[in-house]
Amino acid sequence: MRKVGLKIRTAGLVLALSALTAGCASIRDHRGYLIDQTLLDSVQPGIDNRLSVEKTLGRPTFISQFGQKDYYYVSQTVRTPPFGRPRTSDETILRVRFDAAGNVVAVDKRGMEQVARISPEGDKTPTLGRHRSLLEDLFGNIGAVGAGGTGSAAPSGPGPNGS
Template sequence: MREVGLKIRTAGMAMALVALVGGCSSIRDHRGYLIDNTLLDSVQPGIDNRLSVEKTLGRPTFVSQFGQKDYYYVSQIVKTPPFGRPHTAEETILRVRFDAAGNVVAVDKRGMEQVARISPEGDKTPTLGRHRSLLEDLFGNIGAVGAGGTGAGGAPTGPGPNGS
């Protein structure tokens, strides 16, 4: 009888361990445009125009704001490890370039090799002005309020209506 209880307990612990380890796997999430290579191959330079590209590939993720109005389709795969921040594992940017008449000139495809990694310098941002301690900030104005600009009896001394 004890052997059966021990086997059940061991099996239950094994299943709990499997569930815990399964929960520690990374979550993989797709964001943005789903690139279909068959549809992408059907867009031909010199043959297609803006309207046919929109009908084939759909609306772009964004359109360039300066220069030629190129279409950009952005696709990302983001992984989120347990108890961690999400990070981009894969990224594909599809750029469809047009000429002045709106016909396709070229289709460019880029990946993670174009992503720039930026590392900020330090924890503090340098600012102009005085460097004061907490106590100077708290008590620095004591005695300064009402100290200047008043004459005998507290009357304003300046030329303006309020002494300024």
């Protein structure tokens, strides 16, 4: 009877430890366009146009706003570690370029090699000028507002047109 109780406790402990370690795994999430290589290969420059690309690949993630109206399809895989911020682990951007008549010129595929990682320096943005305290910001303009030529209703001297 003691062996059965020991086995149940051991099994419970193993189950509890596996549940705890499973909770520490990062979450993997896909965002954006799902790339199907077969459909992508079926888009041919010089043959397809805007309408056929939309029917084959679907509506684009976004369309360029300047210059030629290129189509962009964005696909991302994001990993979120426990108690951490989400980070993009894989990214693919498809760009379908068109000529003035709306026919496909080229299909470009870019990945994470084009992503620039920037690291800000510290918590503050360096600026030019004076460093003022809160009280100086609140009360610094007292006496300075309207200081030049205030108080008299009638001008003392010739006006702007010489009268």
